[in-house]
Amino acid sequence: MARPTRRRGNLPAEATSFVGRRRELAELRKKLATVRLVTLVGPGGVGKTRLAIRIGTDLARAFPDGAWLVELADVRDPALVGNAVLAALDLRDQAATEPRALLLSHLRDRKLLLLVDNCEHLLEAAAQVVTDVLRSAPGVRVVATSREPLSVTGEHVIPIPPLELPRAQGDETLDQLRLNESVELFTERAAAASGRFELATSNRMAVVEVCRRLDGLPLAIELAAVRTRVLSVEQISDRLSDRFGLLTGGSRAALPRHQTLRTTIEWSHDLLKPEERALFRRLSAFAGRFTLDDVASVCAFDDVPPATVLDLLSSLVDKSLVLKDEVQGIACYRLHESMREFAGLRTREAGEEEAVELHCVDHYVSEGRRNAAQARYRLVAWLGWMDVEIDNIRWVLRRCAVREDVARGTALAVDVGWYWITRATTEGVRWLDELLTMGPGDPASHAGGLFMRGFLALLQADPVAARPLLERAADAQREAGRPGPLVNALAMASIAADMTGDRASARRLRDEAECVAAGFENVEA
Known part of the structure; x- marks a missing residue:
């Protein structure tokens, strides 16, 4: 009787098209030509498993003993990692030999590619098995997938980012959009799900919006594409505010998670320690990028001491829950929108939403005040800080407006005034108009708001609107006995009057400004 032919691998056939990842595939091939352990690291749903299977399929012929996939997702006991590898390799644990010894004996003289998938919940055990294999079997190459590195000797980490995003402006042609990775994935999966979907001029902006709001995360895009069976792309986009309710119903063949x-x-x-969970959920307070100092100020209270923030944040980065960026030389961090929404749900469940929001408002109002002095004389550095923080500042301004926290909202809008002056005049006008119409709030911040609003009106070449605002600011500063701000308001009001052709008033306002300024040395005090 003929002996059965031994398989040269166990990789599953790909049931759907493989989209994008040219750069990552090229880097993987290059790495595997010279190193023996590569770990693909990224958040859940980013496509690590699919990428590992694709590279295994592409390179299988280069390994005489094939490419083998070890799936650890359903293994809960660390002691069974070795057994899972044995099973994947078609080996039977039926002898007196200890499974680890049997595994190493089998692999010692073989040349194969081992794909060890989903290591994050069994890190120590997976790392030990991989280390033992690499030491005992020189012909074995290993590709591991995990949400954090194995952290073993010889490991080379390749971060797996989400797919390439289309431009927010939506100014790409249909042909260009079809070549975009996120759009290509959505289009192909939607066509498969509904049988009739096509990217067209009429739906292109909605497709771009969906892909961008889902951060290019392949799993989220595929789940959204399935909904085209019953919803238009525009309806899907509108419902993404409840993405966890919308994005369900994936393939029954997929892992439950x-x-x-x-x-x-x-x-x-669920794999996080309690203190990591606390910090992660509180990061939902940030609407955009944030720095280590921001995290220490906003999130470090109760069960998260300030001294632990660096280690906890580093751990969340390692676990692919937080992304690290660099903007103009400033190290900063951010959450994908889906991660932020999930963290927000956890914050509400923990009853911390109000406390975290108040910490966030306090922090940015304080930072705005502290950094305001730099704005004029260290403008480039200050604008670098604003480029990192602008989304958070906008969120704080919106919260102040909604809660009618006029004093702090106006103070912050004034303290970041050089941003409106140099980058976003119309936006600054909108914030100040909204806040100033709510009432005077704090007299000092209200006077500052009137001045800044008048200044912005002058920048917009609207002296008719600027003059009454600046004169009201001067009246408020005169009444408060603040000579420095009074001089500034009078001087700007003089310019506004001159621009309207009222030379007499311009002269009067300028004379008063000079008179007040003569009485003290520091006009900006």
Whole structure:
């Protein structure tokens, strides 16, 4: 009787098209030509498993003993990692030999590619098995996938980012959009799901919006594409404010944690220590990028001491829950929008939403005040700070407006005034108009708001609107006995009057400004 032919691998056939990842595939091939352990690291749903299977399929012929996939997602006991590798390799644990010894004996003289998938919940055990294999079997190459590195000797980490995003402006042609990775994935999966979807001029902006709001995360895009069976792309985009309710119903063949967006993120969240969970959920307070100092100020209270913030944040970065960026030489961090929404849900469940929001408002109002002095004389450095923080500042301004916290909202809008002056005059006008119409609030901040609003009106070449604002600012500063701001308001009001052709008033206002300024040395005090 003929002996059965031994398989040269166990990689599953790909049931759907493989989209994008040219750069990552090229880097993987290059790495595997010279190193023996590569770990693909990224958040859940980013496509690590699919990428590993694709590289295994592409390179299988280069390994005489094939490419083998070890799936650890359903293994809960660290002691069974070695057994999972044995099973994947078609080996039977039926002898007196200890499984680890049997595994190493089998691999010692073989040349194969081992794909060890989903290591994050069994890090120590997976790292030990991989280390033992690499030491005992020189012909074995290993590609591991995990939400954080294995942190073993010889490991080379390749971060796997989300797919390339289309431009926010939506100014790309249809042909250009079809070549974009996120759009290509959505279009192909939507066509497969509904049988009739096509990218067209009529839906292009909605497709761009969906892909961008889902941060290019492949799992989220595929789940959204399935909804085209019953919803238009525009309806899907409108419903993304409840993405965890919308993005369900993935493939029944997928792992349970990949059938909804929420369960995918919960898988990572449930692996965190209590203090890591606390910090992660509080990061939802940030609307955009944030720095280490921001985190220490906003999130470090109760069960998260300030001294632990650096280590905890570093751990969240390692676990692919927080992204690290660099903007103009400033190290900063951010959450994908889906991660932020999930963290926000956890914050509400913990009853911390109000406390965290108040910490955030306090922090940015204080930072705005502290950094305002730099704005004029160290403008480039200050604008670098603003480029990092502008989304958070906008969120704080919106919260102040909604809660009618007029004093602090106006103070912050004034303290970041050089941003409106140099980058976003119309936006500054909108914020100040909204806040100033709510009432005087604090007299000092109200007077500052009137001055800044008048200044911006002058920048917009609207002296008719600027003059009464600046004269009201001067009246408020005169009444408060603040000579420095009074001089500035009078001088700007003089310019406004001159621009309207009222030379007499311009002269009077200028004379008063000179008179007040003569009485003290520091006009800006």
